[in-house]
Structures are given as structure tokens and as C-alpha cells.
Amino acid sequence: MTDRELQLFRNRLSDLARQCEDRNIATHTHFLTVEEQRLAEQFILNVDGVRVISDGVFCDAERKLLFFLPSYLEEAPEEEIGCFRIEPRAAKFAEALSHRDFLGALMGLGIKREMLGDLAVTENCAQLAALSTVREVLLRELTEVKHTKVRVSEIARDELSAVRRTEIRSINAASLRADVLIAAVWRLSRTQAKESFARGEVFRNGIELENPSAExxxxxxVSLRGKGKFKLCGTEARVTKSGRLYVDIAYYI
Structure with missing residues (x-):
């Protein structure tokens, strides 16, 4: 973010907190990236009688809304987030559809990325969380992904909250350097890993990472374009007698 964007973001969070306090109602952000969530932790001011909680529906959600809640609310209003399933109308004749295909079709409707939460793709079907304000557009206008006719249905929140899109893997690596871990996760040589940085294919928390030696x-x-994505777990790395590390990651499957 530029300095101006940071200031606007800070002001928006402050406005939401004040609205919650002054009007005694729940307010919320759009779906925030991981980086925006970290910034929000620094920017949110303590306001009397206002609690801040996050919600992304998926049990391992990356993108989340921040809710500002008045004292009489214990949980975020569930009606603010819709849960949806997108599936081919004729599965037998459907193309192979990827996360990029589904997201591209959604963006093609004029829906901004910030209106959409996480999107999980399994067996050629997609499940996603989205702001309820785009519900009618999704249900009425999303009829095709690539050249495949699809149907959109609203599903129960429980169907998404139970979805786990990651598996825990223990990775043997020499250090927590970005290029070292990328090479270990995707079984690349160090040279191949560094070349991916030069091509602009590595992202940390949604922002391009240019420095291979960044810890x-x-x-x-962390995502590598064309390969996948993982999250570095908070568990402490285990050190072997030879000095190598075993690091736990949550790999997106």
C-alpha cells in the first residue's frame, strides 16, 4: 500500500468503529487479505463498548471480514455473509475448471475481489463465501465458467465451515529463507527457486516477494504461481543433530 492508501485504510477502520459506538449497531469491513488483517491489528483503536472479531467462514480461511460489534452482540451477524456452491449443469460434459477459472468468471460479473472471501475448488465444483450484497448477482447472472454452463446455489454455512483445504506437512529445510522453503516444498533446486523470484512468481501474503533471502x-x-500455496505454521521448528530444520506448513490441496 502507498502512504495514502494506508491512511485511507486506517480512516475507514476508525469510521467503522465509531459508527458501531455511536449508532450501537454492528459494522464490518470488506474481505481483508492477510496483509490487511495484519495492518488492521496495528491501526484499530480501542473504542469503549466495541469488540472486534474476524470471520471468513472456512475453518482455515485466509480472507476475512472484520466485524465491529456493540456490547449486546456476542457473535457476528451471519446474514452479512452468504455461502454458495457453483457446479456444472452437466458434469459429464464439463471442462476441467480451476480456481482461476471460477474466480475469473466471478470477476467478469463486475464483482470486486474484496466482496468475495475464500474460494475452494474440489471435483470441478467451487464453494465460496461472499458478502450478501452480491447474492442476487451470483444467483441470477453467473451461468457460465469458461465454456461450461453452471448453476449457483446458496448453501448452509455449516457446509463451508467444515471444509478444510489444507493438510499439515513437515518439511526438511536448511533455514526459513523464502527460497530455501520454496525449493523444499515444491522439490526445486535452489537455482530454480531463485529464478521464480526473478520472474515475479512468488507472493507472500498476497504481495510479490522479490527478495529470495527474506526470512x-x-x-x-506463500504462493508460487502455477504450483500452489502454503502457510507457515506457528509451531516451533524442530532442529536435527545435523542442524537442519523440520518446519510444519499447512499446504493448500
């Missing part, structure tokens, strides 16, 4: 921190999300 990753717990809860960092």
Missing part, C-alpha cells in the same frame, strides 16, 4: 515468519502465506 518467512509464522502465519505467512
Amino acid at each position: 518467512l515468519k509464522a502465519e505467512d502465506f
